[in-house]
Amino acid sequence: MHAYRSHTCAELTKSNVGETVRLSGWVNRIRDHGGVLFIDLRDHYGMTQVLCDPDSAVFSQVEKVRSEWCIRIDGEVKARDESLINPRITTGEIEVYIRDIEVLGASAELPLIVFGDQEYPEETRLRYRYLDLRREAMQRNMTLRSDVVASFRRRMWDKNFREFQTPIITASSPEGARDFLVPSRLHPGKFYALPQAPQQFKQLIMMSGFDKYFQIAPCFRDEDPRADRSPTDFYQLDMEMSFVTQQDIFDTISPVIAGVFEEHGQGAKVDDPASWPQIPYKEAALKYGTDKPDLRNPIEMQDVSEHFRGSGFAIFAKLLEQDGTEIRAIPAPTGGSRKFCDRMNSFAQKEGLPGMGYIFWRDQGEGMEAAGPLAKNIGPERTEAIREQLGLGVGDAAFFLGGKPSAFERVAGKARDVIGEELNLTEQNRFAFAWIVDFPIYEKDEENGAIDFEHNPFSMPQGGMEALEGDPLAVKGYQYDLACNGYEIVSGAIRNHKPEIMFKAFELAGYDEAEVRKRFGALVNAFQYGAPPHGGCAAGIDRIVMLLAGTSNIREVIMFPMNQRAEDLMMNAPSEPTSDQLMELGLRVIPQE
Known part of the structure; x- marks a missing residue:
């Protein structure tokens, strides 16, 4: 027999009655019924009821067991009486009489109870995340997340996309948020940046002649936290295509998104992608007061x-x-x-x-x-x-x-x-989608009157160069978001692939040609060597799983999230560097008053 288990805690049925089995897992709950000890033994897959009576040779050992101890038991499978069958669990028709027990890992006094649905302060849950993750709801959420990612991958491969990985350590790029900077040891005084998105790299993949790209990409943004947004990092389904129009992007990604929601939406109605409206940004603001309307x-x-x-x-x-x-x-x-x-x-x-x-x-x-x-x-x-x-x-x-x-x-x-x-x-129990289109490329700062990018700076303006000769605030881009039930879940654009239009677009936002070449040199250079028209989008994995899990707090679907102050209470991050580390990097920390 295997050292730890012959079956998982979800496998045993009436067909196993009479067998000697070995199970390993955590003690979910202990009940004493007239001297007979009943233990709900739990692993990732499910629960099995095991029991021990005073006649057992290991009863004294079983008596010492407490909640969340990790144990191995050997025992005999027996059928439950008809009146004691538990239909709520897959092993509800049987129970296992303990013949031998081994404590694999005893537990100290618990800071939070895993069994049941007790509420605990979020700080406690994040500090002891490994215990919080043992809870049934969290196991379900993380399994859902894994299944959603796998579903996205399958669907993208089925559409003839190839998955490529882009760098994590790279150069700074304006994506609408602050960068996380990484000091260079080999180049003192210079910094890398963690990518806010693989934006430039996925465009360069198109320059390289690959027709369809996707990636489950980690993205890093130093943002103020919200319930539906992580303050440090998140994952997105990133995709890009060559020789496409805006409608081609919609026709490609819409059935992928709809398919994932149908597969994991627990029976909720999913609007047919053919019926998803395309609402101009200005109309969305007028009718709904937001660019991510809840059309339910x-x-x-x-x-x-x-x-x-x-x-x-x-x-x-x-x-x-x-x-x-x-x-x-x-x-x-x-x-x-x-x-x-x-x-x-x-x-x-x-x-x-x-x-x-x-x-x-x-x-x-x-x-x-x-x-x-x-x-x-x-x-x-x-x-x-x-x-x-x-x-x-x-x-x-x-x-x-x-x-x-x-x-x-x-x-x-x-x-x-x-x-x-x-x-x-x-309407409840429904996922309602809408494409928001015709975003303005520029916005005006109310205080100083300066023109800056309102959305993605790499987007192709509608009307091309001619559109940029008029009022910047009237310029619309081939930019689009997909809204679902009041959340933005996809954002993308047809890219500006013509250097002269790109220089003009950035000039209107206050960047001269020299600055553009300095900050986006690889992209500008690549555009000079036969750049194909291209476009794409990114779907927020965390937010999609949050919707599918029926929660409004994104930290419920992230394995190890930061708290609202961008702190990892479990790993004690961010932490202070040592003097040696600072010296090696040529850095000095200026104390804050």
């Missing part, structure tokens, strides 16, 4: 500025006299009660706005009546025009925000989500 929620915001221009509601009327302002309405079907409207007004105040105006419509017996402060101020004619535009009726409401969209859009988008959830309008 049917609410679409609308511009209702004309109904308030010159109206009796002075706050909105005066706002509209300023350039670049508008009034936007959020319809709320079935939300027509003062209690709900007051609750949403409080929500806006908690988000930092003065509040949200509202109108709700109710049945007064002799007909419909519009209620709320706004309705009284603007009068019945304007109120009725708003109701008709929004398609609302008795029992419905509408909420209003005004000013420059950049000041209220984020809150409007969040309010739309909250309204959809609270009024049960958001």
